[in-house]
Amino acid sequence: xxxxxxxxxxxxxxxxxxxxxxxxxxxxxxxxxxxxxxxxxxxxxxxxxxxxxxxxxxxxxxxxxxxxxxxxxxxxxxxxxxxxxxxxxxxxxxxxxxxxxxxxxxxxxxxxxxxxxxxxxxxxxxxxxxxxxxxxxxxxxxxxxxxxxxxxxxxxxxxxxxxxxxxxxxxxxxxxxxxxxxxxxxxxxxxxxxxxxxxxxxxxxxxxxxxxxxxxxxxxxxxxxxxxxxxxxxxxxxxxxxxxxxxxxxxxxxxxxxxxxxxxxxxxxxxxxxxxxxxxxxxxxxxxxxxxxxxxxxxxxxxxxxxxxxxxxxxxxxxxxxxxxxxxxxxxxxxxxxxxxxxxxxxxxxxxxxxxxxxxxxxxxxxxxxxxxxxxxxxxxxxxxxxxxxxxxxxxxxxxxxxxxxxxxxxxxxxxxxx
Numbered sequence: 001x002x003x004x005x006x007x008x009x010x011x012x013x014x015x016x017x018x019x020x021x022x023x024x025x026x027x028x029x030x031x032x033x034x035x036x037x038x039x040x041x042x043x044x045x046x047x048x049x050x051x052x053x054x055x056x057x058x059x060x061x062x063x064x065x066x067x068x069x070x071x072x073x074x075x076x077x078x079x080x081x082x083x084x085x086x087x088x089x090x091x092x093x094x095x096x097x098x099x100x101x102x103x104x105x106x107x108x109x110x111x112x113x114x115x116x117x118x119x120x121x122x123x124x125x126x127x128x129x130x131x132x133x134x135x136x137x138x139x140x141x142x143x144x145x146x147x148x149x150x151x152x153x154x155x156x157x158x159x160x161x162x163x164x165x166x167x168x169x170x171x172x173x174x175x176x177x178x179x180x181x182x183x184x185x186x187x188x189x190x191x192x193x194x195x196x197x198x199x200x201x202x203x204x205x206x207x208x209x210x211x212x213x214x215x216x217x218x219x220x221x222x223x224x225x226x227x228x229x230x231x232x233x234x235x236x237x238x239x240x241x242x243x244x245x246x247x248x249x250x251x252x253x254x255x256x257x258x259x260x261x262x263x264x265x266x267x268x269x270x271x272x273x274x275x276x277x278x279x280x281x282x283x284x285x286x287x288x289x290x291x292x293x294x295x296x297x298x299x300x301x302x303x304x305x306x307x308x309x310x311x312x313x314x315x316x317x318x319x320x321x322x323x324x325x326x327x328x329x330x331x332x333x334x335x336x337x338x339x340x341x342x343x344x345x346x347x348x349x350x351x352x353x354x355x356x357x358x359x360x361x362x363x364x365x366x367x368x369x370x371x372x373x374x375x376x377x378x379x380x381x382x383x384x385x386x387x388x389x390x391x392x393x394x395x396x397x398x399x400x401x402x403x404x405x406x407x408x409x410x411x412x413x414x415x416x417x418x419x
Contacts, residue, residue, distance in 0.1 A: 037310065040399040047355075059413045077405065079092075108164065124139060203241070212226075233291075276304055307349055349361045357381075
């Protein structure tokens with residue numbers, strides 16, 4: 001990278017020599033962070049907060065209602081939300097000032113209509129998908145539309161009772177979407193143009209509410225995604241469906257017994273699936289050739305509803321489901337399935353991790369706990385309460401550039417968690 005820096009009192013200015021914006025950013029700003037696993041890269045973070053919580057940098061209203069997360073680049077923050085019947089992408093600076101808002105499609109208007117797609121930022125482009133499957137690529141600086149595809153119209157997607165909840169996955173130069181339906185199951189589009197690269201066979205299924213991940217398994221890339229009932233392993237090169245695993249069994253009326261919401265976790269050729277509602281969680285072992293899976297073990301204690309888990313040093317952390325509005329916090333040994341502790345902190349909720357610490361977020365009251373990632377005990381070092389916004393605290397918080405970003409309803413709140 002070429003260029004030079006000079007000082008103005010209190011400001012560092014960096015003059016870049018003919019380097020496009022897309023070359024000085026990365027794909028860290030996406031669902032569940034850099035690796036889509038809830039573990040964020042920030043370091044030198046506070047290991048304990050002041051008695052009344054970390055310093056609040058801003059609380060900005062007007063981003064629209066949503067359950068999606070906020071993401072940030074070095075100088076911008078992006079979040080989605082609904083206003084009336086439209087979904088909007090909001091761009092803010094790091095002071096919380098709204099720079100622009102761009103409508104990108106109609107929202108889902110039935111069960112839980114709030115925006116659920118977390119933006120995916122790749123250089124000078126942001127990718128968003130609305131509740132009725134309209135995919136849009138937007139200029140990250142200006143908010144101008146670059147290209148769009150009506151996934152429902154072109155690829156005949158098939159929704160369930162919650163519409164579309166998917167956050168876009170990028171794999172190399174491809175945008176990955178799981179429309180399901182009668183003509184295909186998974187598609188890959190060129191990230192620059194939206195043109196079709198490949199599409200998989202149809203499994204004649206409905207959409208799940210899960211966002212896919214990409215794994216590197218024995219030196220090869222695979223996409224892990226889901227339909228309403230099955231987890232899928234897909235060849236990232238050509239879209240061939242290599243295996244399916246039947247996880248969600250529908251009742252006699254065709255309704256869910258659980259809801260595929262959590263992106264799975266991968267480590268050492270194994271895949272962890274958990275989606276709450278008193279349904280077993282499962283550890284799958286993926287064959288070396290990536291073409292089949294076997295069940296390694298299952299667990300009925302750590303059934304995580306829609307809040308996600310984090311994997312730190314071979315231990316899984318998160319909350320479980322004891323009722324529609326209740327749950328405890330759990331640690332499990334990744335290798336053996338042993339539950340090492342069960343703890344109380346208000347109710348179940350989202351979890352994330354950074355710099356060796358867990359951030360446990362109570363879905364009912366918005367209480368946030370800072371907890372050392374320790375498989376031997378659940379020890380809270382600090383707590384505070386998020387007091388802005390309305391509705392359940394279901395949006396996953398995120399950590400970028402020393403900021404803890406908490407989205408609650410129409411509000412985005414940022415806290416300073418680095419000295």
